[in-house]
Amino acid sequence: MAEQASADDVMIVNAARALGQAAADGRAVCFVGIGLPSTAANLARRLYDPAPVLVYESGCIGSKPTRLPLSIGDGELGETADAVVSVPEIFAYWLQASRIDIGFLGGAQLDRLGNINSTVIGSYEHPGTRLPGAGGAPEIAASAGWVMVIMRQARRAFVERCDFRSSVGFGDGPGDRERLGLRGGGPQLVITDLGVLEPDPVTCELVMTALHPGVTRDQAVAATGWPLHFADDLAVTDHLGQHELDALRALQEA
Amino acid sequence: MAELTTLAGAIAELVHDGDTVALEGFTHLIPHAAGHELIRQRRRGLTLVRMTPDMVYDQLIGAGCAERLVFSWGGNPGVGSLHRFRDAVEREWPHPLVLEEHSHAGMATRYAAGASGLPFGVLRGYVGTDLVHHTSSLAPITCPFTGEQLTAVPALNPDVGIVHAQRADRHGNVQLWGLVGVQKEVVLASRRSIVTVEEVVEELEPRPGAVVLPSWVVSAVCEVPGGAHPSFAMGYSVRDNAFYRAWDDIARDRGTFTDWIGQHILGTADFAEYRRSFAADQEAAARG
Numbered sequence A: 001m002a003e004q005a006s007a008d009d010v011m012i013v014n015a016a017r018a019l020g021q022a023a024a025d026g027r028a029v030c031f032v033g034i035g036l037p038s039t040a041a042n043l044a045r046r047l048y049d050p051a052p053v054l055v056y057e058s059g060c061i062g063s064k065p066t067r068l069p070l071s072i073g074d075g076e077l078g079e080t081a082d083a084v085v086s087v088p089e090i091f092a093y094w095l096q097a098s099r100i101d102i103g104f105l106g107g108a109q110l111d112r113l114g115n116i117n118s119t120v121i122g123s124y125e126h127p128g129t130r131l132p133g134a135g136g137a138p139e140i141a142a143s144a145g146w147v148m149v150i151m152r153q154a155r156r157a158f159v160e161r162c163d164f165r166s167s168v169g170f171g172d173g174p175g176d177r178e179r180l181g182l183r184g185g186g187p188q189l190v191i192t193d194l195g196v197l198e199p200d201p202v203t204c205e206l207v208m209t210a211l212h213p214g215v216t217r218d219q220a221v222a223a224t225g226w227p228l229h230f231a232d233d234l235a236v237t238d239h240l241g242q243h244e245l246d247a248l249r250a251l252q253e254a
Numbered sequence B: 001m002a003e004l005t006t007l008a009g010a011i012a013e014l015v016h017d018g019d020t021v022a023l024e025g026f027t028h029l030i031p032h033a034a035g036h037e038l039i040r041q042r043r044r045g046l047t048l049v050r051m052t053p054d055m056v057y058d059q060l061i062g063a064g065c066a067e068r069l070v071f072s073w074g075g076n077p078g079v080g081s082l083h084r085f086r087d088a089v090e091r092e093w094p095h096p097l098v099l100e101e102h103s104h105a106g107m108a109t110r111y112a113a114g115a116s117g118l119p120f121g122v123l124r125g126y127v128g129t130d131l132v133h134h135t136s137s138l139a140p141i142t143c144p145f146t147g148e149q150l151t152a153v154p155a156l157n158p159d160v161g162i163v164h165a166q167r168a169d170r171h172g173n174v175q176l177w178g179l180v181g182v183q184k185e186v187v188l189a190s191r192r193s194i195v196t197v198e199e200v201v202e203e204l205e206p207r208p209g210a211v212v213l214p215s216w217v218v219s220a221v222c223e224v225p226g227g228a229h230p231s232f233a234m235g236y237s238v239r240d241n242a243f244y245r246a247w248d249d250i251a252r253d254r255g256t257f258t259d260w261i262g263q264h265i266l267g268t269a270d271f272a273e274y275r276r277s278f279a280a281d282q283e284a285a286a287r288g
Helices: A007-024 A036-047 A075-079 A087-096 A137-143 A176-180 A217-222 A242-253 B007-014 B032-040 B055-062 B083-091 B104-116 B183-189 B241-252 B254-266 B271-287
Strands: A029-032 A053-056 A102-105 A109-111 A120-122 A127-130 A146-150 A187-191 A195-199 A206-211 A230-236 B020-023 B046-050 B066-071 B098-101 B120-123 B139-142 B149-154 B160-169 B174-176 B192-201 B211-213 B220-223
Touching: A007 A036, A007 A102, A007 A146, A007 A187, A007 A242, A029 A036, A036 A053, A036 A102, A036 A146, A036 A242, A087 A137, A087 B104, A087 B120, A102 A137, A127 B083, A137 B104, A206 A217, A217 A230, B007 B032, B007 B192, B007 B220, B020 B032, B032 B055, B032 B160, B032 B192, B032 B254, B032 B271, B046 B055, B055 B066, B055 B083, B055 B241, B055 B254, B083 B241, B083 B254, B104 B120, B104 B149, B104 B183, B160 B183, B183 B192, B183 B211, B241 B254, B254 B271
Parallel strands: A029 A053, A029 A102, A102 A146, A146 A187, A206 A230, B020 B046, B020 B160, B046 B066, B066 B098, B160 B192, B192 B220
Antiparallel strands: A120 A127, A187 A195, A195 A206, B120 B149, B139 B149, B160 B174, B174 B211
């Protein structure tokens, strides 16, 4: 192909593919965070028919923006939505009432059990870095049918244990979600710039199940803060198609 | 009945040092002009409440107006950190900021409880997160009918709720539409309320999906065209994404922030003058 795809491009396209698959299966009402999740979700809307239904915490249901929004409340998200509801309603009637299939999140730290930190690096009382905070993520992680995470894989971000647990993945291990009464299925897919991680069905630990083309096991191990395990049938994701890269560029440049 | 008055007059009369004040607007309809006026009138010791303390609270915190912050997400959406918020939390500049931290769902539930006149709201939330260990204003509660474990959060009833809206009529009835956020809830939950509007019209034409706040639940209505900038009012303006990006540089450094506040907020008499000052700055930047 004429243009080289970046590691971010590969990550975003693979996340969009997962949403496209969910849409084909008929279960892709997706609660979208801003940033990487929004980019990937909007790319999926361009690439797939049926497309995922995008829900934003600003109260937009079924937004179809023609360009990437900077915030979760850009005007176009409301103008192109099937319905606009209040913020209390989006969380109570739609998310809490289990009407969301997929929660699509990012974060600053992700730990081996899929818990997410978006609050502080260091201690809460005297943080080294104060992050924005939990926002909508705790209840998205609790109540969405399942959760997809998109994050760049690096040792300081993929940690043994989060400094602060903003959103619950599998808590302290198997059975924790059930004990806590969390209704959704938790993180089932983590898409990174190196590959894909999925929870082990027994231990709930995130295991590398696929690498992107050209990425080595050593690279993945070096970018992970816990002793990383690989699936026995470790896969390689498909090369990016020209149409996928073209659609991503068109979206980013619109 | 709402009084139609100037923004300076409304802030002087209704917001006092030490008050709990909520400026709301979920990306859309953020009352920036009112935030500026709080800085201009040098309010101190405020407890600021807001789901997304973005640029509007970065300015108030950096200008020294805030003592406490009740919130759920403090960032510059799509851009990055709020540098004045971080400086206050990490290095206590200009002075310490006490945090009361929630999730969006929890804050929305708290406003709805406040608007409903209930002492608390209930939701499925927080369970298993570290917020449970650091936020005292939430507690487990058992459903008396099913036995399900849920979370209770206390009602939010600010002394003053402040929002921006598209328009009001001469009697002070307010109409807003588009992303309506928690505008209705914060006005109904607050003891006193100020609504800035794009324009005051003779009569409100019905609009699909619009929220109408009757005059008798609003304390003051102030006509402040463009008063949400750099946020927006659907039908009147678009979000100034370029200035949200530019804020990252202005707020990163204490000196450039203080200069900006001095020149554009403390150095101007009102929002109209601020807009001229801001526009002159933009033109100078464009000329290089």
